[in-house]
Amino acid sequence: MSSRTSTSAPAPVADTGFRPWHLYVLLSMVAATAAVIVSKHTHPAALLVLSAAVMAAGAVGFTVHRALTGFAGGLAHDDTPLRDRERDAMLGDKALVLRSIKELEFDRATGKVSEADFHDMNARLRARALTLMEALERQETAAPAAAPRVQTHACKACGTINDDDAKFCKQCGHKVG
DSSP: OOHHHHHOOOOOOOOOSOOHHHHHHHHHHHHHHHHHHHSOSOOHHHHHHHHHHHHHHHHHHHHHHHHHHHHHHOOGGGGSOOOHHHHHHHHHHHHHHHHHHHHHHHHHHTTSSOHHHHHHHHHHHHHHHHHHHHHHHHHHHHOTTSOOOSOEEEOTTTOOEEETTOSBOTTTOOBOO
């Protein structure tokens, strides 16, 4: 298992649109400016504290917005389609993590890894794999026009559809290809 597997994050999605936090920052700045204009003959330190309080109120408003959006059905920025290169990188990461899980299980079976280490690494790897699979699934449902990138072929022994890079059938274990 490499350290890249357990520490790498998915590729960032290009952000080109207007986000909710932009609105909250803008409104906070306008409110802070209005508060400074309205409070005449005030000490500059008090004006700074007043502006900081108004900006903090904007941050609280954005936090409440995020919480309510999360409860209402997810965040909108997760639905932006990935570019092909980013999707391919995520698919590569997914394959690497799944391969690492298999290697870790083999190492535990041969006694190379202790039970405590196995459970710790296995939990992290499975969480990472689940995160990648959910992100890929969200992107596939957000952009249904995208053609599947993984080619498949059927096992000659049992007819199960396997991935193109599979060496053995996932159902019966016969060699494919």
